[in-house]
Amino acid sequence: MHRENDSRTEHSSFVTHLECSLTGEQYPADTIQNLSRAGKPLLVRYDLPGIARVLSRDELARRPADLWRYREFLPVRRMADIVSLGEMMTPLVPLPELAARLGGGELLVKDEGRLPTGSFKARGMAMAVSMAKSLGISHMAMPTNGNAGAALAAYASRAGIRSTIFCPDQTPKVNVAEMGAQGAGVYLVNGLIDDCGRIVADGKAQAGWFDASTLKEPYRVEGKKTMGLELAEQLGWDVPDVIFYPTGGGTALIGMWKAFEELEATGFIGSKRPRMVAVQAAGCAPIVRAWESGTDHAERWENAHTMASGIRVPKALGDFLILRALRESGGFAMLSMTVPSATPVTKRRVWPAC
């Protein structure tokens, strides 16, 4: 609720409650939560009419160009709890040559690599760690394919929270080193990310850590949601026709879809929606397979492999939310293009070989 003069809420957050994404069952905000009783992700709900009353496009335009400009749409109640490493607005980079080759239109890439720790995992982790701090959590644990762990390590250290991270042994070495250097306890597991997730779930009770896995806590998706808020604002309060999203756990796809709903409800955008497209690698495409067979949930993808480690997710907890967004938006799921590999040449015959 919006209480201007209440010292507990130095700025306004409009969170009303948490809600099970499957059953709609309600849970109180401002308490430590993981999954719902139905074992599904919890989504944060807001007093949207309240936001519409206090927030305008002009007011937003006056604020610093970072993620916290959308604070009314975010769960953190007190400024003092914000854990930030400088989450800038990321640029939309036009790709005219590629667009022309693909048959025209306008093609933009949202360059999320500019965020702290080098990926958009920073959006989610800035929010999850800020909320963990506000709720008094002192130790967070998580499975990761690399980027999420790097972000957790950095934000948790910044907040003085301990972090313990489990990665598949195929995780890029640079990410593993990054996590360690930024203060996390890091473990390599001879399995995939869901095997790591099981270790975190099993160890939770004994170790007393908080499980920060994708969609097992309610706030990473709120952080990723800012990608949708930002995109709409950068496009002059409009949305693209289509969004292609490299999909692992699907957090930002689910988050962006939620952002557009909240933006429409508060009058920032109209009813137009982008077609949401989930893109996966041929070696790990559970959402594409589920989409093509028309099911609501996705089966685990066995022997998952792809060099794109961020999307090597054989089973996503939010599969039904991803598939629902694809359906409701008139979108679809597809395999990514294969990246051309380099041709090996010998030292002495470079020129003739080219």
Ligand SMILES: *Cc1c(COP(=O)(O)O)cnc(C)c1O
């Ligand atoms: C994590 C990640 C993804 C997938 O994000 P999800 O929210 O898990 O779908 C895609 N690309 C990169 C670089 C990532 O780090």
